[in-house]
Amino acid sequence: MTDTLVVGAGFGGIAVALRCRAMGHKVTLLDRLDQLGGRAQVFEKEGFRHDAGPTVITAPFMFEELFELFGKKLNNYATFVPLDTWYEFYFDDQQHFTYKGDIEHTYREIARFNEADVAGYKALLKLSEKIFKVGFDELSSKPFTRFSSMMSQAPALIRLKSYLTVYGLVSKFIKNEHLRKVFSVHPLLVGGNPFTTTSIYTLIHYLERKWGIHFCMGGTGALVAALKQLMIEEGIAIRLNSDVDQININDGRATGVTLSAGEVISAHNVIFNGDAPHAYRALLPSHLKRQPIRRPDAATQYSMGLYVLYFGTRKTYSDIAHHTIWLGPRHKELLADIFDRHVIPDDFSLYLHRPTATDPSFAPPDCDSFYVLCPVSNLLSGTDWSIEGPALRERIVTALDRTILPGLRDTICADFWMTPQDFKNRYRSEHGAGFSIAPTLTQSAYFRYHNRDPDIPNLYFTGAGTHPGAGLPGVLSSAKVVENLLNGATT
Ligand SMILES: Cc1cc2nc3c(=O)[nH]c(=O)nc-3n(C[C@H](O)[C@H](O)[C@H](O)COP(=O)(O)OP(=O)(O)OC[C@H]3O[C@@H](n4cnc5c(N)ncnc54)[C@H](O)[C@@H]3O)c2cc1C
Numbered sequence: 001m002t003d004t005l006v007v008g009a010g011f012g013g014i015a016v017a018l019r020c021r022a023m024g025h026k027v028t029l030l031d032r033l034d035q036l037g038g039r040a041q042v043f044e045k046e047g048f049r050h051d052a053g054p055t056v057i058t059a060p061f062m063f064e065e066l067f068e069l070f071g072k073k074l075n076n077y078a079t080f081v082p083l084d085t086w087y088e089f090y091f092d093d094q095q096h097f098t099y100k101g102d103i104e105h106t107y108r109e110i111a112r113f114n115e116a117d118v119a120g121y122k123a124l125l126k127l128s129e130k131i132f133k134v135g136f137d138e139l140s141s142k143p144f145t146r147f148s149s150m151m152s153q154a155p156a157l158i159r160l161k162s163y164l165t166v167y168g169l170v171s172k173f174i175k176n177e178h179l180r181k182v183f184s185v186h187p188l189l190v191g192g193n194p195f196t197t198t199s200i201y202t203l204i205h206y207l208e209r210k211w212g213i214h215f216c217m218g219g220t221g222a223l224v225a226a227l228k229q230l231m232i233e234e235g236i237a238i239r240l241n242s243d244v245d246q247i248n249i250n251d252g253r254a255t256g257v258t259l260s261a262g263e264v265i266s267a268h269n270v271i272f273n274g275d276a277p278h279a280y281r282a283l284l285p286s287h288l289k290r291q292p293i294r295r296p297d298a299a300t301q302y303s304m305g306l307y308v309l310y311f312g313t314r315k316t317y318s319d320i321a322h323h324t325i326w327l328g329p330r331h332k333e334l335l336a337d338i339f340d341r342h343v344i345p346d347d348f349s350l351y352l353h354r355p356t357a358t359d360p361s362f363a364p365p366d367c368d369s370f371y372v373l374c375p376v377s378n379l380l381s382g383t384d385w386s387i388e389g390p391a392l393r394e395r396i397v398t399a400l401d402r403t404i405l406p407g408l409r410d411t412i413c414a415d416f417w418m419t420p421q422d423f424k425n426r427y428r429s430e431h432g433a434g435f436s437i438a439p440t441l442t443q444s445a446y447f448r449y450h451n452r453d454p455d456i457p458n459l460y461f462t463g464a465g466t467h468p469g470a471g472l473p474g475v476l477s478s479a480k481v482v483e484n485l486l487n488g489a490t491t
Helices: 011-022 060-068 103-113 117-138 147-159 166-173 177-183 199-211 220-233 276-283 332-341 385-402 420-427 472-486
Strands: 002-007 027-030 042-045 048-051 080-082 085-090 096-100 214-216 237-239 244-250 253-259 264-272 305-313 323-326 350-353 368-376 412-418 459-461
Touching: 002 011, 002 253, 011 027, 011 060, 011 220, 011 264, 011 472, 027 264, 042 220, 042 305, 042 412, 048 220, 048 305, 048 368, 060 220, 060 472, 085 177, 096 103, 096 177, 103 117, 103 177, 117 147, 117 166, 117 177, 117 199, 166 177, 166 199, 214 220, 220 237, 244 264, 244 276, 264 276, 305 385, 305 420, 350 385, 368 385, 385 412, 385 420, 412 420, 459 472
Parallel strands: 002 027, 002 264, 027 237, 085 323, 264 459
Antiparallel strands: 042 048, 080 214, 085 096, 244 253, 253 264, 305 368, 305 412, 323 350, 350 368
16 A cells, blocks of 8 residues: 555656655655656657757746755756746747846847836836735645635735736736737746736746746756656655556545556555546546536636647757747737637747757757747647648748748758647646646636545645646645645645
8 A cells, every 4th residue: 555646747746746755655656658747758759859848947946845855956966057048039020029037138128119118017027026925925835725715815816916817917017019928928838818817927027037947958858857866766656657547436535546457556645646627527436526616617718729849950040049939910819719719720829949059969960959839729629630730730830931940841850749639648638738727817726626625635636737727836836735735734
């Protein structure tokens, strides 16, 4: 019998496994895939390496904490490097905005678009710090398992204007339309539409400014490997290729899981790190399908889907930054197509990852490794991705060839892609959503999936669909919430 069984080896699962181990539990971590990391899988093709998912590290201290639990130092296992240029933004009218860690540079960039917005940006940053102090410092590792805990935070949240959207709040400070897009982009990195995501997420401005944006040398996969080494050293049992078909409940308690191959694994505590809505729909008895607030699936807003094209190039594009955001002609309407109308339009906006800008080991000599991420509707669009996948690849290659990657059509190689259908099949994401449920106000804190089931006291949840939400800082925080609950926190 294992004390604590963690199902799902995404960052939330790995972090909670380590936290439980540090509390003295005997821990088993299992995943249906053949690698650790969840959405942070690593793909290799023809000498090109790709981190499948997360690449931007905004809270390095949260990884350091996991090593410190055991009196160890992260920098003996992995190397984080701060990036000088955080993002390069390209607009449809040929303008571009360079977003750097050097704040004086940011002021100059803002002034190129609109001098008056420099003061607005400074005020936005100040407010972002206040939001961070409440949203991150106070609330992100606090369990929201009772409505009263939500109500006690309501005055602070109202004072900080959490009822506004990220775009709405940014627009109060910034007048230039291009700059509004730049400074409200963050929800898209955690699965939200800036026009509907609660402005609590503007805390990311402060997070970035305080700690910077980092890259783990060797990639996010190297960070997963470092955590794997730590888990092995600390005696956490790891089982891959283990697909959980059922979370077993007996007499109001979780007793373990049944794998698809029929094996039963018993445990005192079960912590689920896969997609929480998937657990309630497919793995648990139907009378428990009541999380988070008895909301029917049809009333739940899922995050967008992701189409990710991984490719190499037989030349280097040395003027392309590590992180690029390429904005198409439409913004608000494009996002409404993706999030609300669930259609796949001909146009798009893109995020381009070029790890070879920082770490040449990702590609053979004189080559580049890339992935391009295109936010699309999740599977609620009804799209047949076996047809749309190759078609969208063509449209994206054409657009990049015409603009920032000239000659791409002739130099692209070793390409392949993931669609929302793959997210559903591989990660068991409900509706193929890239980031579980969307980060709206009515799906946050108490209204998000609770980190402990309301009826089963030893069934816990970490990961993107749970409080506080998606993104690496979010899922690492969800592991802290579970630790707090295991330690007897009651709210
Ligand atoms: C393309 C992409 C880019 C991103 N970029 C960034 C970024 O730059 N920075 C950032 O902070 N965040 C980023 N994110 C978001 C971030 O990666 C995720 O929010 C986070 O990694 C999710 O972690 P998780 O703990 O929820 O687990 P997941 O990564 O979702 O892993 C869950 C695991 O559970 C397993 N599982 C599910 N069901 C079962 C079952 N029944 N049995 C066994 N195993 C099961 C799955 O196989 C999976 O391995 C990105 C996400 C994507 C997809």
